[in-house]
Amino acid sequence: MTDQAVDTGGVQLFGQTAGGSRFLGRTRELKELCADIERTGLDTLAGRKAPRARVLLIAGRPGSGRTALAEELVRQVARRYPDGVLRARLSEPDGTPVPVERAARDLLAALGHPAPAGAAEDDLTADLRAALADRRALLLLDDAADAGQVDALLPATPDCLVVAVSRGPLTGIADVRPCTLGGLDTKSAVELLSRHTGSVRITVDPRAAEHLAEICEGHPAALTLAGGWLAARPQAAVSDLAKQLRAEDGEGTALSRVLRLAHAALPPSAARTLRLLSLAPAGLVDPQIASSLAGCSVDSARTALDDFAALGFLRTVDSPLPEYEVPGCLHPLLHALAVALDRPAELQLARARMLERTVRLLQSCRAITETDSPQAREKLLAMPHALRFPSPRAAADWLRIRRPALLAAARLAVADGELDTLARRLMAQLVRAMAAHVGTQAAAPDLYGIHGLVLDVAERRDLPREKAAALLNLGDLDARTGRTAEALVRYRAALDAGREANDPYATGRAMESVGGAHLELGDYDRAADWFGRALVERLARDERADAARLYGRIAAAHTFAGRYGEALRNWRAAAAGHRKNGDLAAHARALSELARVQEYAGRPEESLRTCREAVEWARRAEDTRLQAALHLRVADTLDHLGDPVAAGLHRSTAERMLEEEAEEGLQEPPEGDSSLEQGANTCEIRSAPTED
Known part of the structure; x- marks a missing residue:
């Protein structure tokens, strides 16, 4: 969840934050959306009270300015909703739908209602509706993949408002009010260009500017890239860019054609770095990630990221850290260029470098908390200066800010299937860093997901010892949240895995945990029996x-x-x-x-x-x-x-x-x-x- 627009498509410049950009055009759409908030619904016409929140849908292609319009609408009507604005993104940058469970958990956390680790989706959505029942809040659900995601998160009160952003219609949601976006009007499109190029070049040849806006189909993201291309070439006329775009073949959308031209104009090393940014977890990039992907220094990566943001390829994230985001509309296009122009082995090597850098940063993040350990201090001093944190507070802030990207890195590493050793190291260090800075109790929801990923890798690679460890940890988290029956199943599976691995620690721990689960369930005879079995194991090993x-x-x-x-x-x-x-x-x-x-x-x-x-x-x-x-x-x-x-x-x-x-x-x-x-x-x- 974020306080900035995610799908920044042209109407808001990619290099600016949502709070610092000036909104352009869409006057008619805004007026209609504001009117739809007050318009009588079908339930009211039928004499019934509305059973849940009204849904306003802003539909359009990625990069069409749909999120920018949603943010502007939220800005204008937020004062009507004193309990605040909640934001959640429902698709990953590559288009993968975000699980409803994760979105509901993040929304609950924003409301100050942290959910128990491992809670089921139905329980989380029910808790969310209960938390919103007495509130007057506004939900912005960005980049919804389907109606099911939005429907599951709808507040069960007409006092709330939901603004959903999607590629197409959300069929199945009753009384949804759609607003479909096309291109910007010519005046707004030309003004968007002038923000990059300055007014002189537009004034000198206004017809060429209008023609360029027409070639870009009024698509805000395409216009932003075109404006960045012109801004980087002060001597080029607007008509020059229009001619080059006309010479492009007619394949693809206006955005893809402008991106290919802007990408081809970059130096080869910069173009390669830009393509590799599509590998960044959750589309979030910082100088460390860019440095590891490109194989360059951190300072060079920071300069490159600033240049990309100025050209419209990236959006600067409002964050205490230097952080950038690959816009959702450009992510699949950049990934397609990477697949077409880079060898698979090079892409895999870039992923491996990124994961290795992340592992070392997590090691440094944890080691700085171990001030009483000479070995930890020695290892910390042996690390390159660029990987060290100046203080434990700085390390904790980095872990908090980069948390979405770190969790996404773990998920992507496991899904890749070819980098399981790095994935296991990454998850181990992530667990330790969270335990050191957040605490196992506060970080339990994240830890539950990480241990689930560890279990996936262990089962895929047939690693019974790691399978037993993951099952024990998951069982402990289940037990702490009152799901004792589920914990008992995990503990029994851990016992089988521990015996397969001939791991006495896992076997003894699983026996004791099975006994503890039976004790919690009130089966005292079985509890005493399992504790006795664990005791025999302990006595045998003295x-x-x-x-x-x-x-x-x-x-x-x-x-x-x-x-x-x-x-x-x-x-x-x-x-x-x-x-x-x-x-x-x-x-x-x-x-x-x-x-x-x-x-x-x-x-x-x-x-x-x-x-x-x-x-x-x-x-x-x-x-x-x-x-x-x-x-x-x-x-x-x-x-x-x-x-x-x-x-x-x-x-x-x-x-x-x-x-x-x-x-x-x-x-x-x-x-x-x-x-x-x-x-x-x-x-x-x-x-x-x-x-x-």
Whole structure:
């Protein structure tokens, strides 16, 4: 989603931002669109209240100025919609439809309603309609591929307005108000040319300017390229360009003919660079991407991009970073030129260079956060200066701004099918960079998609270890969002993949995760059984810390099932294991849970003794929060035993400890005990290459 026009077709100059351009022509169309907003709909005529938002359709060829017209309409009527303007692009630069799930998720994020990772399309669109139900907002849905995309995103309230931009009609949407664009009128077309060439050349030969506008069929994008060609040649007359275009063969549209002429006039190296920009993910280009595609320096790439923007080949994006966009109307034409004029091996090499550069930038983005690691600092200093970030804040800003392009790069790399090794490295570094700067919880929706791509590559290349890692990560994200049944299916598949790969880590982790899913589903017998299987694996490999933790998970399952004898036995085993491993805090937590079960079993005196022992171990561990939580547990037990005075002393001790810690900068005191039931599963691609 963006605040600029995407399909900048001539009416808005490609080298300008939407906010800085001056709108030309289309007076009649704007008047009709504004009138359509207030016009009575079919439902109103039938005596019914409109069930959803009105849809205004602006249809036309890419580059005809359809998005520019939509943006101008939005600018004029935005004040009527106090809840703001939402924008989403529904097609990729190459014409591939954007999944409704992705568009709905972005719109929800813009509304401040982040959706859970992995949510289904129907759930997301329902959430979007619910979020817009009490709002008066305006939606601009740009470059819609079909009516289904628009229909799925329509707000279910007549107080909202939808402006859709598409190549053709959106059949199937009731009461849509279409506005079909042709070429600009002659006066506006000539004025658009004069913005590039200056008024003198137009005044000297106005007939030639009108003739050139006619040859360009009044198509704004073609006129912009023609104006850029003339601006780069101050000595050329307007009639000279008209003659050259007349000499072109009649194949293709006016835009394709002007593009071929403008492309042929470039120096060979610049023409090659321009063609390769069609490989940029999501059509978004920065100097690093252009440098890697063309195989030149970053400074040379920046100069070339500025030149292309001045000539009308690119649009400058309003961004803190130097960023440009290949207009959607030019993207397929440039790609066709690249396929026709460059060898497939050269295009593949350019893609590989681009992905490798992106991997190294992500490595640098993550490494700058690891200030305590001498190895990370050493690797960072070994990188070329052009790949380094001046500060962690700059790296985080780069990751945030380039996020759409980075995610698109991962999708394109996987879809390519020939660069799977680079794709795997890219996704591994992208996950790590997001975890470092955004956090796994906040980045969960993006991580879900990345792990899905990892799974695609693993299945295609028959990589069972990576398949197991991807399934475990996807299962964890499913479990965190309440889709426990789906998570259980993933965990079982991960177990099979881990066994196929003979990966003990994946196998043990999958067993434990299967047990955790059964525990969440309330099947305590199966949960205890699967935790027991995982425990056998850990004990066989002498992994004592994990074994102690699993004793606790088995005990938790038995506690939920009401089998207090088994629970007590396993909590004692967990406490003994943590003590042998020297983990004093975990030992104290296990004793706390043991005391809880003793209380459940009707042994309050034993519970009190165990809880006091836990307090002592927490003191030795210097864990103030745990001490405070245990004092509260002791107070509850004393209340049950009928000693409110002693209980009050323990509560006051806990409050004092929490206040002291809050003064030291810890803002949120614990709500209660932290048990051993939860495992620390992180979202990572552990079987991907680890070299930095």
